[in-house]
Amino acid sequence: MTDTPLLEVRGLHAYYGQSHVLQGIDLVLGHEPLAVLGRNGMGKTTLCLALTGLLPSVRGSIRFAGHELVGQAPHRIAALGVGYVPQGRRIFPSLTVEEHLRLVPRRATGTGDVWTPERIYALFPRLAERRRQPAGTLSGGEQQMLAIARALLTNPQLLIMDEPSEGLAPVIVEQLIATLRHLAEGGLAILLVEQRLAVATAVAQRIAIMVGGRIALETTSDRLLADPALQQRYLGVSARRAA
Template identity: 60%
Template sequence: MDDVLLSISGLHAYHGQAHVLTGVDLAIGREPLSLVGRNGMGKTTLCNTLMGLVPRAEGQVRFDGVEILGERPFRIANLGIGYVPQGRRIFPSLTVEEHLQMMAERRGKPGAGLPRERIHALFPGLLARRRVLAGALSGGEQQALAIARALMIGPRFLILDEISEGLAPLVVDQLVEALRSLSQEGMGMLIVEQRLAVAAALSRRLAVMVSGRIALETTSAAMMASAEDQQRYLGVKGDRGQSARRGR
């Protein structure tokens, strides 16, 4: 495996009395990793825990050798981890440009984030819509904005939670191509996905979460080829993910 960027060991997390993560172990380097699993298995809780958004957690999480479990979210972001949460969570009353400018100012280091020219090259539709309120954007445009916003802090690693949710296949393909480009430039990624085809399009490595822990680490190709594993771990008979150009 390539040099480890994000190392997770014996991670437990709780929501009230619910023990959601029950001992997660994962290592992710420059090569992206996709995480799949049925609903309610703890995938989003893992993302939130890594970003310091779950108050009760224990274990070890190291980013580039630095322990981050228990750190404040802004500190984790400043270390170089960008987060694209499920549901996008954009601000409807702000324009596209205001979203990007806000993140550039929060970073506080001119030039530290991805250049605007690069972001507009990845998501060309945002340039034409830069003065439009985010609430007036299409679902695909909002998702592109959520990713662009995360890139404005200049991350070395991205955590992406359900980027294909509710989007048409053609729009998903466009997002996949943009993320592939970033991956090829060396940006690490943890990709949480409900659609197996999208997960497979974005990474060769794949992990399956069951009841708050990693039940299987395999390759995307092996999971795509195994109807038995898809039924066992995902509850589907064969892949039902839509589109997402393969060919990694």
């Protein structure tokens, strides 16, 4: 391993027409998980879209594993090893679990350690049980597993997830946290976008807080959890609502 970070974002700006949403993002990610936390409307999804090539009006630099991603098409960015779990999961209700997994374009990695549907079913036994069911009949937690499974099958080096805990019951959120920790321990780089402080801090020690299209603060989970005033200032959450 070299000192070069896996992902290095410099001066990233992004626009929807005239609307200037990302206003100079700098982020560095190595192999330690990073969580990007922020309230609604701060630009988190826009950052994900810019990183994955889904929002083309972007300026600045996104270096990933020796490649410049700005200006590249989404399929090319995926082929370079960036996996993406979009906000809201985006599954196809009428396709079965198995069909979802079969439809994923697989990336050749050159190593033996690749994701296969069998390995996915071992990680998520619930998906194995429901392999012939239409995805629309799955629970929210199972749909989130499927969305993660689909991203893993592309054999990413980096997994970007946009609010994966959204709409999930607390016990399912705990399972999600355990899964993400397991994947990180297995060597997958994780960029977790979250609105929930408890989820972000359970997965990542490094925290970047977004306010108004900028990274307003970089800190650690320990420091953020120990400082309600900091939480209030950047996230507008009281200790009561922090979970």
